[in-house]
Amino acid sequence: MRTVAVVGTGLIGTSAALALTRRGLHVHLEDADPDAARTAASLGAGTTETPDGPVDLAIIAVPPALVGKVLADCQRRGLARWYTDVASVKSGPRAEVTALGCDTVHYIGSHPMAGRERSGPLAARADLFEGRPWVLTPTPDTDTETLNAALELVALCGAMPIVMDAAAHDRAVALVSHAPQLFSSLVAARLEHADETAVRLSGQGVRDVTRIAASNPAMWVDILSANAGVVADILEELAADLGDTVTALRALQTADEGERRSGAAGIEAVMRRGNAGQARIPGKHGAPPTRYETVAVVLGDQPGELGRLFGEVGALGVNIEDVAIEHSSGQQVGFVQLSVAPAAVKRLTVALREHGWSVRD
Structure with a gap:
C-alpha cells in the first residue's frame, strides 16, 4: 500500500493520516470543511490535492450516521481500490451501506479503540493508535485483499487487529466506552453548581473519573445516537446497582444493628465486584493485568x-x-x-x- 485517501480530518482521520505519512505513504485529505483539511495538511498529515487516479485505500473518518452516504459517494467517484470506515459504531453503518447498494466486497468496517477528550485535527497525534486494539468487522462478502489492506493499515498505525462481528463490537464498546463516557459526564455534572469550597478539594480520584467529561458533546451525540439502545440497557443495569447501593447506604444510618450489617455487606459486595472487574482490564500492550x-x-x-x-x-x-x-x-x-x-x-x-x-x- 502506497497511497491513501482520508475522508474526514477530525481527530481520528488526521491521526491516521499523520501515522501513515510518517511511514512514507502518500496521503490525500478530504473534508466537508475545507479549513479542517487544510489544517490537517499544515500539520504534515498529507495533501489536499485530488489524486490522479484510484488510491490503494480510502479511510472514511466521519460520524456513524454519515458513513453509508460518504462511502457511496467515494465508490461512485472510484476513489480507491479498497475502503474502510473508522466510526465507533458498526451495525448501523453496515445496514445503511447495504441498503444503499454499496460494494461490500471491497469494503470493511473498522474501529480503532483510541481517542482523546479533545477533537479536531489540532488534537491529532501520529502515535494515537500505537499499542491500541483496532477492531475489524468484515461483511460476509468482504474479500481477502480488502481484509489484508485493513490489516496493513492497522500495522502501519502500530495498533493490534481484532476481528469481531459488528453487533458484538457495538455491545462491547457500549460497555467499555459509551456508558463510561455518560457516567463520567453525570459525575462531572454534579460539580457544575457545587460550592466552590467543595470543588477546590478535588483530588486525583475525581480527576480520573471526570477526565473524559471534557469530550465534545456534539460528537458524542452522533456516536450515542447510533448505539443508543445497547447503551441504555447497560445504564439500566447500572441504575439498578446504584439503587441497591443507595439502599445499603441508607441502612448504614439506621439504629438497627442487623440493618447496618446488611448495609455494610452490600457496600462491601459492590466494592469487591468492582475490584474483580478492574482486575480484568488488560495491562500494557494488551497483556494480562500486572499489579504495580x-x-x-x-x-x-x-x-x-x-x-x-x-x-x-x-x-x-x-x-x-x-x-x-x-x-x-x-x-x-x-x-x-x-x-x-x-x-x-x-x-x-x-x-x-x-x-x-x-x-x-
Whole structure:
C-alpha cells in the first residue's frame, strides 16, 4: 500500500493520516470543511490535492450516521481500490451501506479503540493508535485483499487487529466506552453548581473519573445516537446497582444493628465486584493485568523538575510503568505517582530520598 485517501480530518482521520505519512505513504485529505483539511495538511498529515487516479485505500473518518452516504459517494467517484470506515459504531453503518447498494466486497468496517477528550485535527497525534486494539468487522462478502489492506493499515498505525462481528463490537464498546463516557459526564455534572469550597478539594480520584467529561458533546451525540439502545440497557443495569447501593447506604444510618450489617455487606459486595472487574482490564500492550506499586514523590513547580526526576529514576535502572500527577490545590507543589514493579519500590524510595527528593509513605 502506497497511497491513501482520508475522508474526514477530525481527530481520528488526521491521526491516521499523520501515522501513515510518517511511514512514507502518500496521503490525500478530504473534508466537508475545507479549513479542517487544510489544517490537517499544515500539520504534515498529507495533501489536499485530488489524486490522479484510484488510491490503494480510502479511510472514511466521519460520524456513524454519515458513513453509508460518504462511502457511496467515494465508490461512485472510484476513489480507491479498497475502503474502510473508522466510526465507533458498526451495525448501523453496515445496514445503511447495504441498503444503499454499496460494494461490500471491497469494503470493511473498522474501529480503532483510541481517542482523546479533545477533537479536531489540532488534537491529532501520529502515535494515537500505537499499542491500541483496532477492531475489524468484515461483511460476509468482504474479500481477502480488502481484509489484508485493513490489516496493513492497522500495522502501519502500530495498533493490534481484532476481528469481531459488528453487533458484538457495538455491545462491547457500549460497555467499555459509551456508558463510561455518560457516567463520567453525570459525575462531572454534579460539580457544575457545587460550592466552590467543595470543588477546590478535588483530588486525583475525581480527576480520573471526570477526565473524559471534557469530550465534545456534539460528537458524542452522533456516536450515542447510533448505539443508543445497547447503551441504555447497560445504564439500566447500572441504575439498578446504584439503587441497591443507595439502599445499603441508607441502612448504614439506621439504629438497627442487623440493618447496618446488611448495609455494610452490600457496600462491601459492590466494592469487591468492582475490584474483580478492574482486575480484568488488560495491562500494557494488551497483556494480562500486572499489579504495580506506587511511589509518590513531592514535586516543586519549577521548570525541569519532572525531567530531572525521570532521569534519576532511569539512572537507577527502574522502569516507570505508568505515571500520574496530582496537583495540590493552592500550593506550588504536586505529587508524582510513579507506578513501578513491586521489587523496585524499596530501592527506588531509598535512592530518591538520598538524592533529596521527598517521598510520601
